[in-house]
Amino acid sequence: MSDWRADKRARTRARIQESALDLFARYGYDQVTVERIAAAAGVSHTTFFRYFPTKEDVVLRDDYDPLIARYVSARTEQDPVERVRLGIAEAFTHLDAAALAAARDRTRLMLSAPSLRARVWENQVATQRLLEEVLHGSTPGPIPLATRAIAAACTAVLTTTVTAWAEDGPTEALPSMVDEALAALRPPTP
Amino acid sequence: MSDWRADKRARTRARIQESALDLFARYGYDQVTVERIAAAAGVSHTTFFRYFPTKEDVVLRDDYDPLIARYVSARTEQDPVERVRLGIAEAFTHLDAAALAAARDRTRLMLSAPSLRARVWENQVATQRLLEEVLHGSTPGPIPLATRAIAAACTAVLTTTVTAWAEDGPTEALPSMVDEALAALRPPTP
DNA sequence: ACTAACATGTTAGTCGCTAACATTTTGGGG
């Protein structure tokens, strides 16, 4: 059984990541060298890079894209922004307080270092592409500019809201903040 | 007159930038080292960094934010998205074909290297903040989430449109593409 | 036990970027 191999790899990976996040929290992202992380995890810096392509990637992984895709694509509203808004609202009902708190910590860390911040926006593009496809559905042909625009708008609103939440807002307020922010994209006065 | 000083500095800066862009166009961003740029410009790599804080900054500067701010804030529409759309449309009337072509080249270069792409999204945040302030106007107090969301949406739509334009679209089509994309944020069926 | 695949360490190198210090250039006042 070579699953033993995969297990060990996973544990090593987790150990490196935990060491890194711990050190980052204690001393700040820029003050912690890869060498130090590797030492704390009991490996060499080469091994570190075998598990994570860059120092930034230790922090970066975002698991929420699949969630969004799932609950947004299940929605049947005709207006795309409403689909996104209600889909995300539903996705939030499947997250507990611990998940929110963890997301908040990671977001704060990401905002703390310039090089990480830059990568946040790269992640945003991934989410945006995903949303484009969800909104475009199974319709054939290239994704029209209008759809891409709407996906871009929703994604940017999401990122902005999460940022504002991580900086200021109360920990449990994210769902209502997202709702409010996306609602702002709707026509101003009915 | 020590303005002579500033003049020389400006010319050195321009020489470095031209050398860099030339080399980037020829060999690709990653294949060109700072050392090589400096040599081509007849300076040392330390001098390079005295003029540009990072290698990325040689490519990056974006002069269009003030334009946007000016023409959007002059608009009087009540709906913020309409203000942005018409303001930008007006700003475009003050740009000639050469400016568009240059912007297109620079955009393509930015999209070609990952490290540059990442910085694009950081620039986007600057534009977003600017738009937030323009839309918020002179009203006192912190900028509400709804305003930030709309600014984020418009900025993301802009970036997405410029990206699509740089990749595919005909050189002169940017204004109409921006118009179309921003219009997509309006309610779907009147 | 033998071997082949795989994970890891060692070493040395490149490149972006910074700091300390020496050197040159330039403008102005005696």
Next chain:
DNA sequence: CCCCAAAATGTTAGCGACTAACATGTTAGT
């Protein structure tokens, strides 16, 4: 005209992220 101070530049050395080459160990299947 010469000397001085400030500004611009070069030299050198170093740090840290990241890569490649090679050696070593460790495990899995025969």
